[in-house]
Amino acid sequence: MKRRDFLLQGGAAAAGLAAGSALLPRVLGAQPVREAWLADPATRELAMRAIDAARAAGATYADVRISRNRQQSLGTRERQITFFNDSDTYGFGVRVLASGAWGFAASRDVNAEEVVRVARQAVAQARANGAAMKRPIELAPTERFPDGKWSAPVQIDPFNVPIEEKVDLLLRANAEALKVQGARFVRSSMFFLKQEKSFASTEGSYLEQTYFRAYPSMNVTAVAPDFSDFQGRESTDIAPRGMGYEHVRDARLVENAGRWAQEAVAKLSAKAVQPGRYDLVLLPTHLWLTIHESIAHPTELDRIMGFEANYAGTSFVSPPADFLGKFRYGPEFMNIQGERSTPGTLSATGWDDEGVKPDEFLIVKNGVVNDLQTTREQAPWLADWYRQQGRPVRSHGNSYAQSWADVQFQRMPNVNLLPDPAKDTSVEELIAGVKDGILIDGDGSFSIDQQRYNAQFGGQVFKEIKDGKITGPLKDVAYQMRTPEFWNSMDAIGGRGTYFIGGSFFDGKGQPSQVNAVNHGSPAARFRRVNVINTGRKA
Amino acid sequence: MPAKYISRDEAEAIARRTLAFTTADDARVNLQSATHGNTRFARNQVSTAGDAYDATLTVTTAFGKKTASATTNRFDEESLRSVVQTAERLARLVPEDPEYLGELGAQQYPRTSGYFESTANLTPEQRAAAVNAITRPAEAQGLISTGFLDIVTGSTAVATKKGLFAYDTSTVSNLTTTVRTPDGTGSGWAGGAANDWTRMNPAEMADRAIRKAQLSRNPRAVEPGKWTVILEPTAVANIVQLMAGSMDARQADEGRSFFSKAGGGNKIGEKFLDQRVTLVSDPASGIAPVSAFSNQGLPNRRMVWVENGVLRNLQYSRFWAQRQNREPTGFADGFEMAGGNSTIEEMIRSTERGLLVTRFWYIRAVDPRTILYTGLTRDGTFLIENGQITSAAKNLRWNESPIFMLNNVEAMSAPVRVSANESGDADGPVVVPAVKAHDFTFTSLSDAV
Numbered sequence: 001m002k003r004r005d006f007l008l009q010g011g012a013a014a015a016g017l018a019a020g021s022a023l024l025p026r027v028l029g030a031q032p033v034r035e036a037w038l039a040d041p042a043t044r045e046l047a048m049r050a051i052d053a054a055r056a057a058g059a060t061y062a063d064v065r066i067s068r069n070r071q072q073s074l075g076t077r078e079r080q081i082t083f084f085n086d087s088d089t090y091g092f093g094v095r096v097l098a099s100g101a102w103g104f105a106a107s108r109d110v111n112a113e114e115v116v117r118v119a120r121q122a123v124a125q126a127r128a129n130g131a132a133m134k135r136p137i138e139l140a141p142t143e144r145f146p147d148g149k150w151s152a153p154v155q156i157d158p159f160n161v162p163i164e165e166k167v168d169l170l171l172r173a174n175a176e177a178l179k180v181q182g183a184r185f186v187r188s189s190m191f192f193l194k195q196e197k198s199f200a201s202t203e204g205s206y207l208e209q210t211y212f213r214a215y216p217s218m219n220v221t222a223v224a225p226d227f228s229d230f231q232g233r234e235s236t237d238i239a240p241r242g243m244g245y246e247h248v249r250d251a252r253l254v255e256n257a258g259r260w261a262q263e264a265v266a267k268l269s270a271k272a273v274q275p276g277r278y279d280l281v282l283l284p285t286h287l288w289l290t291i292h293e294s295i296a297h298p299t300e301l302d303r304i305m306g307f308e309a310n311y312a313g314t315s316f317v318s319p320p321a322d323f324l325g326k327f328r329y330g331p332e333f334m335n336i337q338g339e340r341s342t343p344g345t346l347s348a349t350g351w352d353d354e355g356v357k358p359d360e361f362l363i364v365k366n367g368v369v370n371d372l373q374t375t376r377e378q379a380p381w382l383a384d385w386y387r388q389q390g391r392p393v394r395s396h397g398n399s400y401a402q403s404w405a406d407v408q409f410q411r412m413p414n415v416n417l418l419p420d421p422a423k424d425t426s427v428e429e430l431i432a433g434v435k436d437g438i439l440i441d442g443d444g445s446f447s448i449d450q451q452r453y454n455a456q457f458g459g460q461v462f463k464e465i466k467d468g469k470i471t472g473p474l475k476d477v478a479y480q481m482r483t484p485e486f487w488n489s490m491d492a493i494g495g496r497g498t499y500f501i502g503g504s505f506f507d508g509k510g511q512p513s514q515v516n517a518v519n520h521g522s523p524a525a526r527f528r529r530v531n532v533i534n535t536g537r538k539a
Numbered sequence: 540m541p542a543k544y545i546s547r548d549e550a551e552a553i554a555r556r557t558l559a560f561t562t563a564d565d566a567r568v569n570l571q572s573a574t575h576g577n578t579r580f581a582r583n584q585v586s587t588a589g590d591a592y593d594a595t596l597t598v599t600t601a602f603g604k605k606t607a608s609a610t611t612n613r614f615d616e617e618s619l620r621s622v623v624q625t626a627e628r629l630a631r632l633v634p635e636d637p638e639y640l641g642e643l644g645a646q647q648y649p650r651t652s653g654y655f656e657s658t659a660n661l662t663p664e665q666r667a668a669a670v671n672a673i674t675r676p677a678e679a680q681g682l683i684s685t686g687f688l689d690i691v692t693g694s695t696a697v698a699t700k701k702g703l704f705a706y707d708t709s710t711v712s713n714l715t716t717t718v719r720t721p722d723g724t725g726s727g728w729a730g731g732a733a734n735d736w737t738r739m740n741p742a743e744m745a746d747r748a749i750r751k752a753q754l755s756r757n758p759r760a761v762e763p764g765k766w767t768v769i770l771e772p773t774a775v776a777n778i779v780q781l782m783a784g785s786m787d788a789r790q791a792d793e794g795r796s797f798f799s800k801a802g803g804g805n806k807i808g809e810k811f812l813d814q815r816v817t818l819v820s821d822p823a824s825g826i827a828p829v830s831a832f833s834n835q836g837l838p839n840r841r842m843v844w845v846e847n848g849v850l851r852n853l854q855y856s857r858f859w860a861q862r863q864n865r866e867p868t869g870f871a872d873g874f875e876m877a878g879g880n881s882t883i884e885e886m887i888r889s890t891e892r893g894l895l896v897t898r899f900w901y902i903r904a905v906d907p908r909t910i911l912y913t914g915l916t917r918d919g920t921f922l923i924e925n926g927q928i929t930s931a932a933k934n935l936r937w938n939e940s941p942i943f944m945l946n947n948v949e950a951m952s953a954p955v956r957v958s959a960n961e962s963g964d965a966d967g968p969v970v971v972p973a974v975k976a977h978d979f980t981f982t983s984l985s986d987a988v
Contacts, residue, residue: 081633086625087610091593104589108612121590128663129578129585163632171634185795227794227801230908307581309685309726310717311962313900316986318723405575405591447901447936449915451987454936456913458905478905478913480936480983511579511687513962533982539797539909539942 038196038208046115047200050094053119055202059096059126061139062119063201063354066092066110067404070159075189076170078178082187084163091404094122097137099130104407140379140393142356148207150350153343154244158192158214161245166190173253177220180261182268185221190214190248191240191505197404205355213346213517214247215240215505218257222264231267231475233260236442236460237285239503239519243344263461270473272536273462277529279437280479281430284494286459287417288502288520289443294483295329295336296415296520298452299363300398300509301378312509313450316483320372324385327369330487335418336364338373340397345414346503346517351397353408358397363415375399375410402514411509411516414501417493419523424495430526433492437465438477438532443502445478445535456480458535476536489530494523542574542659542692543592547706553596553614554698560623563600563630566700567642569834570596573693578666581685583674585667600626601642604635638858642699643836651707653828655735658710659692666690672741673716673748682752684745686716687963690736697836705832711965712736713958716744717918718752719988725758725931726988727751728897728918730773730958732965734828751897751919758931760984761922767893767949768979769886769923775971776959777899778912779818779876782941785910786844788853788863797910797942798853805853812848813948815879819843820871826956827968829871839869871967878972879951886950886975888926893975895921895928899937900961910940915985934988935981943980950975 047064054062071087092115093106103126105118170188177186193213200206218235238251282290297303298315306314317323329336340347340358351357354376362370372382376395379386383393401408431439442460449455462474503519545553554568572594579587599608600623607629611622666688677684689712696706715730729747733739770778791798791805798806821841822831832838835857843851852868860867887895897919905911915936922932952973959969 080636080638082636084607084629084633085597085610086608086629087595087597088622088625089593089595089610089612091612093589093591101585102587104587104591106589106591106593108593125588125590125663128667129588131667134584163629167633185793221795223794227799227803230795230799232907305582306683306685306719307586309581309683309719310687310715310728313987314719405593407587407589409587445903445905445913447903447913447915449934449936449985449987450900450917453987454915454934454983454985456936456938456983476906482986508962511963512575512577512689513964531983533938535905535911535938537906537909537911537940537943539940 038198038210043198044206046110046112047198047206049112050115050119051200051202053116054094054096054123057120057123059098059123061097061202062094063199064092064094065197065199065353065401065404067195067197069403070194072159072192073189074166074170075187076174077187078174078185079171081167093404093407094119095407096122096126098123098126099133100136101126101130101133102137103129106405137377138380139376140395142203142376142395144204145351145355146204146206148205148351151210152212152242152348154212156245158245159194169253173218173257176254176257177261180258180265182222182265183220183261184223186218188218188253190216199351199353199355201355207351207355209350212242212244213240213505214243214245216248216251216253218253218260220261220264222268224268229268231264233264233460234442235260239501240346240505240517241344241519242346242348266473267475270475273474273477273532273534275532275534278532279434280527280530281427281434281437281439281465281524282527283427283439283441283524284498284500284522285442285502286440287522287525289446290457291415291417291520291522293446293448294452294455294486295364296412299372300410300412301372301374301381302410304372305381308509311511311513316451316453317369320382320385323369325368325370328367328488329364329369329484330367330490332367333420333493334364334367334487334490335362337416337418338363338396338413339416340413342414345501345519347414347519352399353401354399356395356397356399358413361396373398373410373412378410400516402516406514409510412518414519414521416521417523419496419499420493424497425492427494427498427524430492430494430524431465431470432468433526434465435467438474439463439465439470453482455483476534478533478535480531480533486527486530489528490525491528492526494525498524542576544574544692544694544708545570545572545594550694550696550706551704554696554704557596557598557619557623558698558700560620561600561627561700563602563627565601565642567599567835568596568698570696571693573691576661576663576666576690578663578670578688580670580674583678583684585670588663588666590663596622598623598626600630601639602630604637604639605630605633606636606639607633640857640861642701643703644701645703646705646836646838648705648831648838649822649840651822651828651831652825653709653734655710658690658712658734658736661690661736669714669741673745676745677718677749680749682718682720682749684716684718689713689963689965691965695830697832697834699836703836705836707831710734712739713963713965714739714741714744715958715963716748718748720752720756724988725752725756726918727755730963732956732958732968754921755919755931758933759922760933763935763981763983765978766981767890767975767977769883769890769893769895769975770973771883771897772955772971772973773898773957773959774896775974776957776969777902778941778944779971780959780969781902781910781912783874785907786853788855789859791853792863797908798850806850807853808850810849811942812845812945814848815948815951816845816848816945817877818845818874820874824875827873827875827970829873829967833869837867837869839871842868842871873967873969875970876954876972878954881950881952883952883973886973887923887928890923891925893923894932895923905938910942911938912940913938934985936983936985937980938982939980944976947976947978948974949977
């Protein structure tokens with residue numbers, strides 16, 4: 001959705017971390033920071049200076065994030081490079097509470113004068129807003145982490161991989177796709193991000209964290225010889241991850257390119273689906289997006305409370321008291337987990353963007369709504385429920401900002417549908433139980449209403465299932481559903497062997513809109529009698 | 540304090556310093572700077588607000604036809620030298636781009652009128668006051684208002700080693716609000732956009748959204764199917780702007796677009812929409828000025844994309860224009876659509892049975908062969924029977940294409956500038972009329988309010 005913004009904002013520099021106390025005078029002067037970074041006391045010094053300035057200006061709470069982003073993007077088309085950009089950006093943001101209201105200001109000029117100016121500006125901002133506040137902001141308690149450090153467990157830093165290897169890999173993949181007759185156009189790309197982020201707060205935490213992201217992808221378009229039709233296949237079975245270059249190598253673009261091309265060509269002659277009700281076997285390469293839209297978003301507490309009503313929408317899971325412990329989202333075997341701990345996933349982190357150590361929690365437990373996604377501001381809104389459960393009022397650590405220039409707010413963690421722990425049901429076994437159905441592989445078109453009831457999903461590859469067997473390719477398939485009925489129509493779930501972690505770099509929410517990178521793990525699953533439409537029309 | 544951005548003199552100096560470091564055969568500098576100031580509100584009070592300043596410089600270097608770019612947001616000598624070195628290092632390593640045409644020399648640019656001090660100088664206090672002009676009347680009527688005010692003040696510059704220098708400034712203000720009823724059965728939206736803040740009227744927007752929220756209570760379910768619709772300007776913009784993304788000439792010529800012609804070529808010169816439909820973009824427009832130049836420094840000019848339903852132009856990059864023996868077109872970041880002389884009230888009076896739509900939501904591509912998209916109505920959908928609004932209607936999902944919709948036009952109003960971005964972020968200018976069209980395809984009902 002906001003790929004352009006991502007390209008502009010990502011980014012940041014890995015090189016030259018040498019620094020040290022010798023740099024301090026320069027760093028704290030008016031010159032921009034150059035080499036100083038996480039391990040450099042100068043970075044911490046700047047963060048503390050911002051915190052002190054905010055406090056002195058009257059902030060009752062303040063946090064500062066200084067981040068340095070390095071990003072690389074590389075794109076090809078057929079036999080040529082179409083873009084290659086390396087980005088290295090830097091900046092900081094200060095968030096404060098004053099007069100009971102939030103204020104936020106940010107700047108790319110990372111120096112001692114500017115951090116003070118921006119901290120004061122954030123406080124002035126909060127005071128301007130405080131005049132219209134009716135209920136002051138209250139924050140749930142959190143632990144203090146005076147020297148926290150976390151790094152993504154990356155095997156190969158993508159910025160150390162030779163350019164030639166990246167270019168060669170993409171062009172070889174393109175060549176493989178173009179060997180397939182009918183595959184006329186192919187694009188492929190790689191995106192890499194390394195973000196180093198420091199966080200300090202008035203509550204005594206100072207955190208240093210390093211993140212990586214990698215996203216290789218390919219798109220093949222097949223065109224009919226007479227130009228009467230064209231069909232595409234995106235490599236949606238390769239998800240973006242919070243990993244290094246090892247993810248690109250594991251993606252095996254060259255080995256998969258021919259298959260993606262063949263699947264695009266096959267769509268040209270595939271049978272158009274007849275609209276009707278079908279049993280669906282949804283592979284996790286597809287189902288992650290349905291989970292994202294119909295479970296992960298509606299269980300965001302800011303949305304539930306109306307804070308996103310002007311853009312991302314509200315939620316049918318509202319008010320929380322009517323749903324927590326009461327609402328049956330799906331069958332007994334349905335368990336939905338929120339977590340930010342799975343190594344190599346996009347949401348994985350040591351601490352969130354307000355210094356909270358995230359926990360694992362069950363959003364849906366045995367088919368019933370059990371918990372909601374929270375930040376420090378939101379957790380107190382569920383105090384009654386937590387007291388009933390004998391649990392402390394604490395944030396689940398779901399605060400995130402896409403960059404130093406954006407204010408942090410509630411963003412989803414990895415939200416996963418857990419596989420059947422008792423039986424390793426295979427995709428073939430799920431298919432065997434279908435008389436008249438469709439298997440969908442890969443995510444395609446997606447849309448859902450502003451309270452997350454009515455949705456429509458396409459896919460990449462569609463296969464007809466008759467009497468327990470796949471009989472051939474289909475095209476122009478999309479299913480429409482109403483969230484509670486859809487999840488309650490799930491009658492079987494795959495085991496650990498079918499589990500796959502999908503995800504997106506570009507989940508949009510908030511005003512100004514920000515993107516959040518998130519993964520969703522899921523097994524394959526089967527749904528009964530879902531409404532399928534034909535999306536093909538004649539111009 | 541006025542918004543920060545890089546001035547013409549600063550931009551020229553930074554570009555010169557950057558280009559002086561390069562030993563490449565060819566080089567281009569793109570320099571963007573902006574202050575984003577925003578105030579967000581929910582539940583009748585400000586929820587977050589912020590001011591952020593950033594500036595980025597991208598340098599693109601080429602050795603022969605080997606080209607690559609690098610970006611930084613630090614402009615000291617060492618950073619500029621370093622970003623040039625990175626771009627050069629990458630350029631030497633990548634294969635030749637056979638389509639690289641080299642950078643442009645000096646160009647002449649049209650004057651734009653997209654910068655206003657009224658917007659650049661807007662303070663957080665003034666933003667909060669504008670928000671209060673919505674939250675207070677909403678609260679006074681027992682309603683819940685939510686919304687977003689986004690102000691962007693910035694500059695953009697392009698310079699090349701061959702002597703091109705282009706610089707422009709602009710301001711944009713965008714204000715939207717969604718007002719909901721406390722019982723959760725009604726929701727109304729209003730919004731607007733302008734380069735000049737003094738053209739914005741928060742109180743009027745509040746009035747519109749409040750009225751819609753009240754009228755939209757307890758919506759009635761209607762059956763999906765083909766409906767006559769009266770799309771308010773924002774809804775028209777939501778769907779008409781989808782065409783722009785499909786109007787690439789190369790995509791059409793290569794057989795991957797609605798604008799591809801069976802057997803080869805594209806549909807330029809063909810009538811494909813109702814004859815009343817005309818779409819243009821113009822850097823010198825008084826109401827919807829688009830940027831004066833592309834990121835390569837190519838001058839944008841007034842472009843007629845569709846004239847009386849006939850496809851007059853597709854977007855030609857420099858490479859594809861040269862290949863096809865045409866002029867490059869630039870890539871406009873907004874457009875204006877001609878309207879008609881009807882009013883929404885007249886459209887309603889002339890409708891036996893139809894739906895009035897305020898805006899669309901979660902619009903996503905379904906089939907590029909027909910520019911088919913899906914999405915939903917939202918925040919003000921009303922049933923029209925026998926020439927009048929008889930009730931609020933439940934929201935519906937549609938599967939439709941701007942091509943089909945703009946072939947079924949019955950009436951149009953005078954065009955207005957709208958906030959066309961789903962997110963409410965400030966964006967390229969879009970000016971459209973309200974449109975009455977028949978046979979708009981709704982495929983299912985939504986329970987969402």
